[in-house]
Amino acid sequence: MIKEYIPDNKKARKMLNKYHKKHDKWKKRKPVRIIMYLLCIIGPLLAAVYVYNNQDGLFIRNNEDLLINTYSVILLSLFLLWTPTIIYYKLLVAECRKSLTYKHRESLVLHDGMIKNSFSFPSMNMEDSYLINEIKYPEITRLVHNTYLERLSVYGTVTQTLYDDYGKNSVHSQKTIPNERLDFNLYYYDSDDFVKTVAERSGVVPEVLDYFEE
Numbered sequence: 006m007i008k009e010y011i012p013d014n015k016k017a018r019k020m021l022n023k024y025h026k027k028h029d030k031w032k033k034r035k036p037v038r039i040i041m042y043l044l045c046i047i048g049p050l051l052a053a054v055y056v057y058n059n060q061d062g063l064f065i066r067n068n069e070d071l072l073i074n075t076y077s078v079i080l081l082s083l084f085l086l087w088t089p090t091i092i093y094y095k096l097l098v099a100e101c102r103k104s105l106t107y108k109h110r111e112s113l114v115l116h117d118g119m120i121k122n123s124f125s126f127p128s129m130n131m132e133d134s135y136l137i138n139e140i141k142y143p144e145i146t147r148l149v150h151n152t153y154l155e156r157l158s159v160y161g162t163v164t165q166t167l168y169d170d171y172g173k174n175s176v177h178s179q180k181t182i183p184n185e186r187l188d189f190n191l192y193y194y195d196s197d198d199f200v201k202t203v204a205e206r207s208g209v210v211p212e213v214l215d216y217f218e219e
Contacts, residue, residue, distance in 0.1 A: 007116040008202060009192040017192035025101035027154060034097060040128050045086045049187045052082040104219050115202055135171035138187055139164045148211040150200055151218060157200050158177060
């Protein structure tokens with residue numbers, strides 16, 4: 006019996022956007038983020054206080070000068086503090102999401118003899134990149150169901166076909182990869198049935214984890 010599992014796009018966006026917050030590195034760096042955020046808030050205030058308390062040293066003669074200098078130093082401190090903070094935040098999010106594969110135009114079908122997962126992904130070198138992964142049930146050696154990450158990892162021998170222009174049926178490469186791991190983030194409608202069916206058809210009992218794992 007063939008079964009197809011359709012991605013729940015709303016759940017997928019929510020799950021993938023929050024994925025980095027489950028990463029161990031994100032949790033360990035929380036004190037650093039808090040300190041940087043506090044500096045971004047307190048820094049401009051301290052700069053404004055400094056200008057107010059040092060009007061003579063800064064040659065401030067009237068309220069207009071005070072307002073201009075205060076405004077200028079606040080803008081400068083905001084730029085100097087928030088720029089590295091934003092860059093740090095973006096780099097940390099990217100680092101915590103590096104193991105994620107963003108699947109567009111995804112198709113997930115359980116055939117009678119194998120799993121077939123197809124999807125496109127952004128590529129600067131290919132016109133219409135599209136990847137098809139197939140793994141036969143008897144060649145599945147291990148299943149890991151991570152309930153914390155809501156992910157099923159399937160280990161085994163994978164047949165992989167990569168198209169550089171799927172619309173023109175242009176195959177870039179085709180290969181068989183032993184001991185490969187395929188990750189399925191469980192954002193599909195009826196994901197529980199997907200996990201159950203794969204386990205039943207492969208005869209492999211899933212290992213259940215409830216903590217972060219790359």
